[in-house]
Structures are given as structure tokens and as C-alpha cells.
Amino acid sequence: MDSMGSMTNDPSFEDVLAAAERIRGVVHRTPVMSSSAIDGIAGARLFFKCENLQKVGAFKARGAGNAVLALDEAAARRGVATHSSGNHAAALALAARTRGIAAHIVMPRTAPPVKRAAVEGYGARIRTCEPTLAAREEALAAVVATTGATFVHPYDEPLVIAGQGTAALELLTDVPELEAVMGPVGGGGLMSGTAIAVAGSRPEVAVWGAEPAAADDAFRSLRDGRRYPPLAPTSIADGLLTALSDRTFRILSARLAGILTVSETGIVRAMRLLWERMKLVVEPSGAVPLAAVLEHRERFAGRRVGLIISGGNVDLERLPW
């Protein structure tokens, strides 16, 4: 089964600029916020790019929006498809509805009803499958074969990566004197796009990834120069359990200053700080960069650091404190 195929090479800075042009008005230009209380705790000047306030509550709206808007008319008429039970599914469903085309989402039958409802709320057609990788890929292949829909991978897709890079573009515009930018690493789409955006506009700014120590496959992959499979899901940061693809591994290896790992208690503490001090609902994955600043203080002491809060979709019935 083919991926979009519209860009076979790694995305360039020009692709990020084109994505920014394409999705303008379709996604929010999210605010950058800061907190003198948290700055005091961190011993650094922190600027939070609030993608929890993005459409569908996550940066994923950017990549999915770019991929859907880049389709030619003939492809668009056949719709888009993906397998995901998370933010990418909702983002693709919303982008498809905005363009007036079909979205087919393959979801395991074990997906939480609330996530199913969110995707259905955006008008997508859900195909249920067994909760195995083989069943998921088979179901997706069947959808694509029947409908001719274009598969939009959650992160191993140049148009998606270019779209995710637009958040950093806005952050650098709003806070020009940044010394470093950091965001969470799951499949690597956000940080690949971020690294490309920073390299093209402010190459002197260091780009860091942040990852739970309990799901540190990206950290070990970059350290050892070889791609490791994802670990069994043990981190509260459930958006960061996927592994890098060949593409995101290649981009991050070439461009990141490094990946910093954080403890689970550090994630919960950082999440709670964001809720209490900034009054922002942030999902655990979105708090991982702040946790990294707090657990690696010496590296950022006195620096001006931009942190990407990746999303705010969290079950209010099951908070980790």
C-alpha cells in the first residue's frame, strides 16, 4: 500500500513555509504563554507554545491539515485514511471535513469510547479491527483498496512533518531571542518538523527532544545510532509510546542537540505545575518538555527556552494525582 507519495524525500524548510501558507486560517495560530512562577522554579525563561489550544487539542491538526490540503482534486475526492486512536485520527477527520472529503479511520475495538466519539463527532467513518498490528494494517489496506483513499501516516510522511514544523515557525517569530527549543518525541514527526523549521530560520538555536525514561527508545536510538523498537507501554505520556520511523530517525539523528529523558513523577509534577500555575489543561505528553527543563536544570539555567506543549486531551475522570 502506498503512502501519499507526493513527497518522497525528507521535507525541506521551504516545505515548512509552504505548509504554513497552506494551513493559514484552517488551524489556530496558538498563543505563546509564560509564567514568572514557573520561571522561578526552573531558573530559566520559558516560553510555552500552547498547542493544547490548537484545533482538536493538539499540534496534529497542523500536519493532517497540510496533508489533506495538499491533495490534488482527484485524490481528494477519494478521501483519506489512517490507523490511529489518538490525536492524529481526530486531526485527520477534522481536516477532511473542512475540505469536504471522506476520512476513514481504522481503530482497534479496544479504543476508549471517548476517543471513538471524538473522531465520529468530526464525521469520520470508523472501521473497527482487532487490537493487533497485523489486523490494523490489513484493515487499512482493505479500506484503501476499496475506496482509493490516500493513507496519511501519523508521522512518517513528509507533508505531515512539514505541517508540524509550523508551530516552531510561529514560536520563533513570536519570541525571536530564543536560545533553545524543546518538544516531546514519540514517533518523531513533531520534532523532525521543528528541527527543520529551526534550522531554516534560526540555525543557532539548539533543538532538544524530551522523552519519558520509561519509553526512551528514541533516546537510545540516537545514542547508539540504530533504531530500537518501542517499549511496552509503561509511561503516563501515552502520546509518546510510538517508535521513530527510518525517516524521523534520520532527521532527528542529523539535527537534534540531543534527547533528554524524564521520570514519571517528573512528568506528573510538570503537568500539575502547568495546570495550577498557568491554568492550562495539558496532557502528560505535553508536560514532558517542562519536566526535562526541571530535571536537567544545569543545561538550561538562565536560558530562554521555547517549549512546545503538544496537546491537552486528557481524561478528566482519571487525573494522575
Place this chain on the structure above:
Amino acid sequence: MDSMGSMTNDPSFEDVLAAAERIRGVVHRTPVMSSSAIDGIAGARLFFKCENLQKVGAFKARGAGNAVLALDEAAARRGVATHSSGNHAAALALAARTRGIAAHIVMPRTAPPVKRAAVEGYGARIRTCEPTLAAREEALAAVVATTGATFVHPYDEPLVIAGQGTAALELLTDVPELEAVMGPVGGGGLMSGTAIAVAGSRPEVAVWGAEPAAADDAFRSLRDGRRYPPLAPTSIADGLLTALSDRTFRILSARLAGILTVSETGIVRAMRLLWERMKLVVEPSGAVPLAAVLEHRERFAGRRVGLIISGGNVDLERLPW
């Protein structure tokens, strides 16, 4: 014991403009946010003035800031005092620290330790008293007699009212085509200032108050033309349990389009919508205006309404769902 005494008459629109000038740079110019999802549920265009993102997490930073900055040098040197265990105490403590003067806060010994810690964190001196009105007033009088500090009432004070009005001033500037503005009513300071600000700049805009039906003393006071005492505290919206003063009763009677009451379940539902759809941590009192729009749909159908989210200070261990 005297109140500040610097303004014995009700505040004017010019006082609100002077307050805006005085507190510029000392408080945040909070953002106005909106949500197409919530607009769809409400059947109206809603613009949320996010005072939960204000310093100390509530609009109270405006009134306290204005009162403290308006003190002459001699009075300032003697400090300020108030009795409160809530947002006004934290706001006065922060304003005093910003000006480098003392703040004396009288608190009942039953106040939650977290609120005590917040006020102490801003450097205020806490005087503990028994949890009765008489003990509170006695303790405050003793502080004022000993120190010469100026008593800053949480809402029955023209400078405080003028300061609270600056939130509406910003809201009207950011969203010029509003048809109505609504905020919660407790002691009436916020909505007195709001009504004065709206009357002076956009008199054709209707100003509504919103109040829990379980604490509807302001609603009944305006309806019957006489001031009722506060009810026993039964509403989840714990910021709205105080009663109007003669002054705020007079201002609101003359200027409000009306007060709309809401159910407790409506408050919790509105609060949850703001958390889930807008990713904002909002305290129950701050969700009361949205609850009013949802429970009085016909009145706002298709209208452009500005809602003041009054604060975001909530105990994350004890959420109402």
C-alpha cells in the same frame, strides 16, 4: 475604622480609565478566546475574557493593584490590610509586594492550608482569627489600629471597583462588535466595574450578571429592590457566596440588564466544557456565565456575547465530576 476614603462617591468611567493607566504593566492584559465547539452548543458567538490567566489566577489582581498603586507615599508606607481567605487576599498581597509595602491579611483559622500558603507565598503577614464575622472585624480593626495600614475592601471600595472594570474595557477593545457582556456576581465588585466600563464606552451593549440559583441573593435583591443577606453557602461556586454592599447594590440596580440564575449541574457542565473544549482550568465561579448562556439560550441565540471567566483557582484534588 475607615476604608480607604480616597473616593467616597461611586466610581466613574474616568476612574476606570485611570485604573487601566495605573495598572498597565502590573497586571496581565489577558487574552480573549473562543471555541467553535462551544459556540455550536450554545447557539451563540461567545468571547471569553480569560481572567483565569490573570496574575494570582483571578480578576482580583486588577482591583487590588489599582487600590495599592493609588495610595499616596505616606499611606503606602503604612501598608494595606484586608480580611479574606480567597483571591482578593492573594491579589492584595501580590500588589503590596510589587509596590514594596506590607500586606496584613486576616484569615479564619479554618481557611484551607493551600490558600494560606498562597498568600504567604506573596509575602503577606497573616493574622489568624476565629471563623466568625465579629472576630474577623475585630482582628482587622486591631491590625489597622496597630499598623496604620489602609483597609482595602474586596468589593465595597471605589478604587477596587474601578480596577475590576478594566477587564471589560479590554474585552470591548478586542471584540468591538459585542452585543452583550456577562460576568458572575458575588459581592458585585466585578460587575459594578464592568457596567461602568461598558456604559462609558459602548452604552448600547447590555450587561448581565450571572449567579448560582443556590446563592441568588443578588438576583432577589435586584428583583425586589431591597438588599438581601447572603444565603447559607450551598453553591459549588464558592467565590459567589458574598452579598452585595449598599454601593454595589445601587450600581447594579441602576445599570444591569438583569441577573440570570443557573443550576449547580449547569455550573459543573459549563466548567467541564471549558476544561475539555478550551483546555482552560476555570474555577466554578468562572463557569457561571457560560452556564447562564446555556440555561437561558433564547436570550442569547445568535448573539455575540462577551463572558468574563473570573478565575481559575481550584483544588485539583477535589474536582466536581
